[in-house]
Amino acid sequence: xxxxxxxxxxxxxxxxxxxxxxxxxxxxxxxxxxxxxxxxxxxxxxxxxxxxxxxxxxxxxxxxxxxxxxxxxxxxxxxxxxxxxxxxxxxxxxxxxxxxxxxxxxxxxxxxxxxxxxxxxxxxxxxxxxxxxxxxxxxxxxxxxxxxxxxxxxxxxxxxxxxxxxxxxxxxxxxxxxxxxxxxxxxxxxxxxxxxxxxxxxxxxxxxxxxxxxxxxxxxxxxxxxxxxxxxxxxxxxxxxxxxxxxxxxxxxxxxxxxxxxxxxxxxxxxxxxxxxxxxxxxxxxxxxxxxxxxxxxxxxxxxxxxxxxxxxxxxxxxxxxxxxxxxxxxxxxxxxxxxxxxxxxxxxxxxxxxxxxxxxxxxxxxxxxxxxxxxxxxxxxxxxxxxxxxxxxxxxxxxxxxxxxxxxxxxxxxxxxxxxxxxxxxxx
Numbered sequence: 375x376x377x378x379x380x381x382x383x384x385x386x387x388x389x390x391x392x393x394x395x396x397x398x399x400x401x402x403x404x405x406x407x408x409x410x411x412x413x414x415x416x417x418x419x420x421x422x423x424x425x426x427x428x429x430x431x432x433x434x435x436x437x438x439x440x441x442x443x444x445x446x447x448x449x450x451x452x453x454x455x456x457x458x459x460x461x462x463x464x465x466x467x468x469x470x471x472x473x474x475x476x477x478x479x480x481x482x483x484x485x486x487x488x489x490x491x492x493x494x495x496x497x498x499x500x501x502x503x504x505x506x507x508x509x510x511x512x513x514x515x516x517x518x519x520x521x522x523x524x525x526x527x528x529x530x531x532x533x534x535x536x537x538x539x540x541x542x543x544x545x546x547x548x549x550x551x552x553x554x555x556x557x558x559x560x561x562x563x564x565x566x567x568x569x570x571x572x573x574x575x576x577x578x579x580x581x582x583x584x585x586x587x588x589x590x591x592x593x594x595x596x597x598x599x600x601x602x603x604x605x606x607x608x609x610x611x612x613x614x615x616x617x618x619x620x621x622x623x624x625x626x627x628x629x630x631x632x633x634x635x636x637x638x639x640x641x642x643x644x645x646x647x648x649x650x651x652x653x654x655x656x657x658x659x660x661x662x663x664x665x666x667x668x669x670x671x672x673x674x675x676x677x678x679x680x681x682x683x684x685x686x687x688x689x690x691x692x693x694x695x696x697x698x699x700x701x702x703x704x705x706x707x708x709x710x711x712x713x714x715x716x717x718x719x720x721x722x723x724x725x726x727x728x729x730x731x732x733x734x735x736x737x738x739x740x741x742x743x744x745x746x747x748x749x750x751x752x753x754x755x756x757x758x759x760x761x762x763x764x765x766x767x768x769x770x771x772x773x774x775x776x777x778x779x780x781x782x783x784x785x786x787x788x789x790x791x792x793x794x795x796x797x798x799x800x801x802x803x
Contacts (some may be wrong), residue, residue, distance in 0.1 A: 390432075398415065399440060402535055403534060403677050416542060434560050434597050440533055447567075454480070457571055457572070457574065461724075465617065471523045472682035473633070474679045477520040478525070479657065484526060485528075491531065506691075511548050564603065566602065574606065577735045587609045587792070591793065591795045608648060610644060627702060634673075659791065669790075705740045718784060722744075727775075737764040746759075
């Protein structure tokens with residue numbers, strides 16, 4: 375059967391066999407399919423998702439093993455990986471990596487660097503002077519062995535099909551189709567050698583609906599069970615940025631503040647919730663509550679911060695930013711977005727905040743810091759956000775910052791965590 379026949383088969387909503395998925399994925403890797411044909415294949419997911427867990431598992435593993443893998447077999451312990459659909463201001467994983475490693479659990483993150491992807495964890499790490507996010511396979515493994523934590527882009531040979539499709543999914547607007555999103559999230563971590571996964575699925579007003587997030591979460595847990603990786607999925611809120619800061623330098627300042635025992639309450643809560651689950655999956659003895667207590671203690675006693683310092687140094691970064699966050703870049707111009715009326719923050723328009731972040735560009739030190747979150751009271755003229763720009767003409771950015779907030783007469787209800795899915799049995803119910 376030819377690849378065009380398989381594309382048409384998917385268009386009709388028919389299930390692909392293991393052999394057919396292998397054929398089409400090998401054809402992509404071997405460059406036997408044109409970009410247009412690959413795009414047509416991805417577009418079929420807009421009309422028909424994967425019909426069964428087995429079919430999705432076949433796709434995920436085809437992506438994971440489309441090239442070489444990282445061999446972590448001689449590294450003792452259960453290797454865990456935090457996965458996330460990411461989002462504006464979500465610097466959670468940078469704290470998680472240091473914090474979970476501080477209780478002796480080996481933790482890794484491999485992220486495909488995508489063009490113009492300002493929410494990518496690697497873009498945040500790149501703001502640390504001299505830090506290397508491009509590590510050879512042996513460097514990746516050695517760093518994990520030495521300090522129990524590593525985060526980097528994949529080498530070209532690691533799950534190359536996943537890396538290729540990740541970019542094409544963005545270009546074809548299929549990146550949020552549940553099967554493609556699930557397989558993309560899980561395949562790279564599997565190829566990198568992770569034994570257990572905690573998947574943070576975001577839901578918000580500029581992303582996945584709660585129903586879509588629940589679907590992806592259940593798919594991820596089901597696939598994890600099929601391939602022998604303990605997997606837990608958490609559905610968390612992204613109707614506003616996680617924490618207060620958006621922009622690499624400003625987010626790193628917030629990461630350091632949180633590792634010092636402070637930081638915004640929502641960021642700290644999400645880190646502790648996810649971190650406790652990762653620690654238990656990674657073999658930490660005790661309950662999730664016990665693990666959370668140990669992680670909380672390490673934020674207070676300096677061990678988490680010390681691990682962050684050790685990790686940054688191991689990847690060649692200037693770890694002096696840990697003691698002196700002001701060494702991180704700061705944009706030249708600032709402006710203050712103020713509330714037009716008194717009331718309560720009812721919503722933040724994430725599409726407008728994302729547009730604001732894009733408008734500010736990728737120059738080091740640009741970004742913004744929110745001073746009010748959903749549910750907070752605000753007085754007319756009070757500061758909503760501080761905007762940091764590399765351009766003197768800051769009015770367009772200021773306008774977006776002011777328009778993004780909805781102020782109402784009453785405070786709305788707001789949740790940080792919606793659901794935790796840890797059993798593939800829920801898929802069959």
